[in-house]
Amino acid sequence: MIEILSTPSLVTVQDLGRSGFYRYGVCRSGAMDRLALAIGNLLLGNDRSAAGLEIPILPLRLRFDVDMNFSLAGADCGAMLGDRPLPPCWAARAKAGDILTLNTPLSGCRAYLCVAGGIDVPEVLGSRSTQLRETFGGIDGRALQKGDRIAAAGNDARLPKDGLGALPPAVALAAAGDGVTVVRVIPAAEYGDYDEASRAAFWSADWKVTGQSNRAGYRLEGPDLALSRMIELRSHGVVPGVIQVPAGGQPIIQLADAATMGGYPKIGVVIDADLWRIAQARPGDALRFVECDMAMAADAHDETEIYLAHLAADVSRQYRLATAWGVA
């Protein structure tokens, strides 16, 4: 078991999210940075969709009651296992009684803690993710509180003695400019309904992530985006990544906990392969959008899959070595 000693932030149990329940209005939920969760799981020899903890911005302390393999991925939060610093994207073995401290990240917005076998909570509608609005999944559908105890399902993978790391995706996967998070966007149905100046501004502006940003969506601040004609849309399905523009002219990116349907005009949609970059942008950070098409998005998807396949193969090789030579 793991006991939460202090958690001022909105820490939730998340896996890769729910699939197949949109028709009942159930959003995907799941990790905001699904890539980080997958990395954390692969480092432990877990299925990449096992449940972990999503830990946004603020510090967290917890205690391991039993020996346990765990990993950290996502934001570099200056983690300490007892008095031993841990690198980001790293798997290590905790001893019973060890205290893990995650500090406010130097960069990035969300850290993920994975445990051997995944966090053991019941599956609800095909997932262990916390559905905050409808209050189900995870731990009673709520964020973790001080004193909560969570169990790992466990696995028999033998971790190398000094642990095991991954090249962080921000390094491994082609990105971005200086101090700005660059994400690829496919223009959406109403793109052509925005006036020329607005379309130009959409691609050129640095969009500030405002404080009104959470798992449901990021509200951005920048130049006003104006339609060249009034339109009132019929509501339709909305997936994470859709950039809606309410009448006020300031865009909102819909994310993991977003409504499954909506009717605000949409100027574009962030491709799936870049949603993790948004999850790691925090209030005050700047986003920039670059135009992309379906073929480029498919390439980006493949690039991510290749990165994960290489990681899984590398981890598997090191686990086999540790088992064969007893170096664990």
Added chain:
Amino acid sequence: MSASAASLEEPRITPLGSSAILFEAPGAFDIEHQKRIWALADAATGWDMVVEAVPGMTNLMLILARPPRDLTAFEALLRAAWDTGDEKHVEPTVLELPIVYGGEGGPHLRDVAEGTGFSVAEVVRIHTEPDYTVYAVGSHAGYCYLGGLDARLFMTRRKVPLVSIPGGSLSLAGMQTGVSASAGPSGWHTIGRAEISFFDPERQPPALLKPGDVIRFKAERVIV
């Protein structure tokens, strides 16, 4: 200001990011087109790579297992399936739902009266008159998008969405009206309140109503 609802001449098929597709039906916003959308959803559910086909308001979203390199194959499938003209017929469950209009649970009832030029009593009368058909379930878990709102009550969405309205809130915007299944943000005009549970993850299916079912609103009380 009343909303102009433009109709498409032809089906419009656009990417919704890298792994979803939006099909928008041409023609009027009415039950005949919606029945064709339900039939299209049933057809698309069996297609390769389609994880889920999600009906909206005379439109359909396909969620795909991975990003396709282009939409050509799906465009052909969607157009052919739409052109069959097949409609899905549903044996409806009818839900009678008592509503307290206005007051704390319906803070925008007066705005709707002012915006439409009717008295509050007339707004309530016009709103309780029709049988509303569930066109789609979505937005949040168990929420029903309803067709059948009287054109005289059409209002554009509020400029600034409210951060949260409670579950059970009855609201309207554009050509649509419905009752929130849980607390959450809303850009619509909230005009009343009901006591009802539309969603339970332990129930099979988890949503109380399905597309094709019917809701009748009863004015239990009107607070002016």
